Amino acid sequence: MAGEFPLVIVTPSSMAFEGEARSVLAPGTDGYFEVLIGHVPMLTSLRPGLLTIRNDEGRTQYTVSGGFVEVLRAQVTVLAETIEEVGAIDVERAKQAEERARQRLGSSEEDVDVDRARASLDRALNRIKATQQ
Amino acid sequence: MPSLREIRRRIASTKDIQKITRAMQTVAGVRLRRAQSRLFAARPYARKLDEMMKHLAAQTADERHPLMTPREVKASALIVVTADRGFCGGFNSNVVRRALETVGQGSPTPALFCVGRKGSDTLSRQRLEILSRHTNVFQALEYAQAGEIADEVTRLFNSGKIDRVDMLYNEFKSAGQQSLVTEQLLPVPPMAVEDDPGFTGYVYEPSQPLLLNDLLPQHLRFQLWRVLLESNTAEEAARMMAMDNATRNASDLIDDLTLTANKIRQETITSELMDIVGGAEALK
Numbered sequence: 001m002a003g004e005f006p007l008v009i010v011t012p013s014s015m016a017f018e019g020e021a022r023s024v025l026a027p028g029t030d031g032y033f034e035v036l037i038g039h040v041p042m043l044t045s046l047r048p049g050l051l052t053i054r055n056d057e058g059r060t061q062y063t064v065s066g067g068f069v070e071v072l073r074a075q076v077t078v079l080a081e082t083i084e085e086v087g088a089i090d091v092e093r094a095k096q097a098e099e100r101a102r103q104r105l106g107s108s109e110e111d112v113d114v115d116r117a118r119a120s121l122d123r124a125l126n127r128i129k130a131t132q133q
Numbered sequence: 134m135p136s137l138r139e140i141r142r143r144i145a146s147t148k149d150i151q152k153i154t155r156a157m158q159t160v161a162g163v164r165l166r167r168a169q170s171r172l173f174a175a176r177p178y179a180r181k182l183d184e185m186m187k188h189l190a191a192q193t194a195d196e197r198h199p200l201m202t203p204r205e206v207k208a209s210a211l212i213v214v215t216a217d218r219g220f221c222g223g224f225n226s227n228v229v230r231r232a233l234e235t236v237g238q239g240s241p242t243p244a245l246f247c248v249g250r251k252g253s254d255t256l257s258r259q260r261l262e263i264l265s266r267h268t269n270v271f272q273a274l275e276y277a278q279a280g281e282i283a284d285e286v287t288r289l290f291n292s293g294k295i296d297r298v299d300m301l302y303n304e305f306k307s308a309g310q311q312s313l314v315t316e317q318l319l320p321v322p323p324m325a326v327e328d329d330p331g332f333t334g335y336v337y338e339p340s341q342p343l344l345l346n347d348l349l350p351q352h353l354r355f356q357l358w359r360v361l362l363e364s365n366t367a368e369e370a371a372r373m374m375a376m377d378n379a380t381r382n383a384s385d386l387i388d389d390l391t392l393t394a395n396k397i398r399q400e401t402i403t404s405e406l407m408d409i410v411g412g413a414e415a416l417k
Contacts, residue, residue, distance in 0.1 A: 010178040012276050012358050013171065029339055029347075043185065044338040045347040068348065070185055070335075077181055081351070082276070116284065 003037030007053065009062075009078040016062075016083045017053070024076060025052040026069055035071055042071040048119075048126040050086070051078070061086040063130045065123045086130045094131075098124035137401070140394045144387055151383035157220065158376035165308065165369035171274075172305065172362045179359060183324075186352055188335070189345055190324045198342070199291070200349045201321045206296040210264060210286065211235055211243040212318065214302035214360060215252030216368040217271045222375035224303060224311065224368055225251040231313050232301055236261060243299070248282065248361070264289070271365050279358035287353055290319045302360050303367040309374060311367040318356060321349060 007024060009017035024035045027049025046069060051062045067080035101121035105114065190201075213232045215225045229252055236242055245261055247253035250268035257263065265285060270278050289295045298319040303311045337344055 008177070008181075010181055012175055012178050012355055014174050015177055029343075033338075041335045042338065043189070043335040043344060045344055068185060068344075068351075070181070079178060079181055079185070079351075 004055065005037045006075045007078070008075065009080060009083060011080050011083055016080065017078075019055065021053050021055045021076070023052075023054045024069075024078070025050075025054075026078070027051065027064065028069070035069070035076055039071050039076075041073060042069070044069050046078075046080070048122045050126075050130055051080075051083070061130070063089065063127050065126070066119075084127070089127050089131050091128065091131050094124050094127040098128065137394060137397050140390055140397065144390045144394065147383050147386050147390065151380055151387070154376045154379040154383060158373055158380060161369050161373040161376060165366065165373055168362065168366040168369050169305075172366050175355075175359060175362055179355065182348075182352060182355055186348060187324050189341060189348060198321075198345050198349060200287070200319065200353075201323070203320050204296050206241065208241055208295050209239065209243040209297040209299070210246050210289070210295045211239075212246040212248060212282075212286070212298065212300040212302075212357075212360075213252050213256065214300065214364045215247075215249035216364070217250040217269050219251060220375060221368055221372035222378075224371040224375075225249075225255070227313055228252055228301060228303060229255045231315075232256065233259070235299075235301065235315070244295070246282075246286065246298075249364070270361065271368070274361060274365055276354075276358055279361050280354040283354040283357040284350070286319065287350060295319075300357075300360055302364045303371070304363050305366040305370060308370050311371055316360075318353065321352065 004020040004022055007017060007019060007021040008015070022036075026033060026035070027047055029045045029047050032049070033044070046064055046067045048065050049063070051064050053060045053062070062083050062085050064078075064080045065082045067078060067083075070077045070079070097120060101117050101124055104117040105121065211232065213228060215228045219225065232245065232252070233256075236245070242262075244264045245256055246264050247256055248267045248270060253263075253266045253268050257266075267278070267282055286295075286298050290298060297317070300314075300316045300318050302314060302316075304314045306312055
């Protein structure tokens with residue numbers, strides 16, 4: 001049962017992870033899902049949340065801000081917009097981002113892009129939540 | 134004939150300038166390496182995103198997404214990417230010249246979208262329609278900035294204010310070569326669909342159209358990010374070349390001036406000697 005599969009996590013600015021994994025737990029748009037070896041080929045989008053990788057080295061948690069997961073027979077690829085290991089999150093910065101997003105949402109100016117402000121609020125809350133677990 | 138002292142002063146000041154250009158060349162070299170590694174770091178993501186787009190586009194070929202559907206072009210936009218700083222040879226002026234040509238020939242005349250302070254400054258002086266300016270982006274280049282620009286353009290496209298968007302930028306070929314490229318951003322050009330023998334089809338979650346809805350904006354953001362990285366790398370390469378040339382020119386100038394200075398010195402000595410000899414003759 002304990003099969004491993006190659007996993008790659010890429011972001012626009014770096015290769016965040018490249019190695020073997022036993023399982024990947026990811027925040028899909030329709031809910032959290034787990035990928036094990038032999039998963040059916042799948043393409044899905046991610047919403048902000050926690051991504052958990054299990055392999056021989058144990059369990060590593062990351063926050064993702066959204067992206068895509070592609071599961072193929074031979075490989076699993078995560079395309080993340082940004083990804084951070086939970087241990088490396090700067091709580092202060094996340095809180096500032098939350099503050100800014102709330103201000104933007106609260107302001108009455110017309111040119112506020114509500115979708116974007118809400119998305120950045122989501123991301124900030126996601127990172128703050130991750131550190132509190 | 135300039136005096137000896139004047140020429141020596143010019144030699145000294147040329148040497149000072151040479152020190153500065155040499156320092157700038159070194160700095161540009163360091164920044165070029167950094168920019169290049171970022172450009173390379175973006176490649177795995179580019180490859181993967183491209184693959185996904187192709188797979189998805191192949192499966193949803195009959196119903197086209199609005200961002201991929203060409204429509205009658207009543208208004209278009211041109212994203213002009215220059216540098217924030219000068220001292221990089223023809224880097225900025227080449228882009229501006231091409232931009233002006235494109236604007237002159239385009240029908241309808243494209244509105245401009247300036248990225249980078251240099252191009253923005255120069256083009257502002259012309260009587261052109263400028264939709265938006267993004268300056269000082271390259272000092273601390275981040276993905277979020279590319280995202281902002283892409284989202285802004287996408288909004289204009291979706292609202293029907295613009296029917297087509299092109300990008301004009303310098304592409305990094307090698308440390309010694311950049312080339313100007315014009316590329317269509319919107320509507321997203323149709324992808325060449327190839328048969329991938331290893332590909333067996335996916336389960337899609339959520340549905341394909343919804344996924345494409347997510348994937349396309351991300352694709353656009355990434356395209357801009359790639360263009361900004363290309364331009365940034367090309368800029369540092371151009372600056373390194375320009376500063377190398379300047380340093381070499383300064384060397385040539387110093388050699389010339391030193392030669393002249395030596396000649397003048399020699400002539401002065403000769404004429405003084407003649408005077409002394411002449412004076413001695415006269416005393417006999």
